Amino acid sequence: MRLYLIRHGKAVSAGLATSDAERPLSPEGREATERVAKRLRGLGVQWGLILTSPLVRARQTAEILRGAGLAPSVEEAGELGPGGELAAWLPFLASWRKEGRGDLAAVGHLPNLALWAESLAWGEEKERIVLKPGGILGLELPESGSIPGNCSLFWVTSPKLLP
């Protein structure tokens, strides 16, 4: 199974009336995310589910991906929010794989997603992966057994490098 870790699109700055959690996508972030969604669709990518961080900019990103027909539904997962721990999310990922429910997308934030990808592939975090807003990390999970340290990284891209 394949796991796609996707960083939310560019968001507006926090203002007096807007907390960090409520910041929406900027017009530019929305446009880039729509373009990425269209490209993924053209590539034949299809997910059983899109999980998302509860923050507005992530939820909006997930909804754009769902709206493009990439998955039937979106669900919030607190572990994908800022400060979330991979260890807390792994049981979900393991049972998803076991149930054979297809590929999975998870929309979240930095530094988590890039660090999680390193943990999943190499078993340790060194902050060596660049993940731009709207960027994608693609991981192939082993068919069985321990997931961390045993995934393969087949895709790292920014929206700009997905023309």
Added chain:
Amino acid sequence: MRLYLIRHGKAVSAGLATSDAERPLSPEGREATERVAKRLRGLGVQWGLILTSPLVRARQTAEILRGAGLAPSVEEAGELGPGGELAAWLPFLASWRKEGRGDLAAVGHLPNLALWAESLAWGEEKERIVLKPGGILGLELPESGSIPGNCSLFWVTSPKLLP
């Protein structure tokens, strides 16, 4: 500076009259490489030089990239051939960076290129990066100091994922 490690395109099988080193690109490999070259050009990628393994399939890949206007010239480097060692190539890379000669492309083979990328970013090789024929690994080098273990991985793509 950015380093692009590029695997040669798909090649024909070795036959009675063709040694492994002489295998040329297949029509499919040539077509995919030409498409990748065009995409790179569209993205504004520009290299000061394309280094290539001495093997025919790598030299042909490098010539297609040069022909698309991505670099002024191609040079062979034995270290990029099968069995080449990153340690033997590092002095060239370090002096290239020091001289500020721009971004650099290196066309070669598996497993070397994927292992080299891991060494450059994480300082160790675990075979966790997938690199398809005609695929690209993009690394950002640190401005100074030791290169292995200090690069950032900003791009992993197969030709198929570069639509």
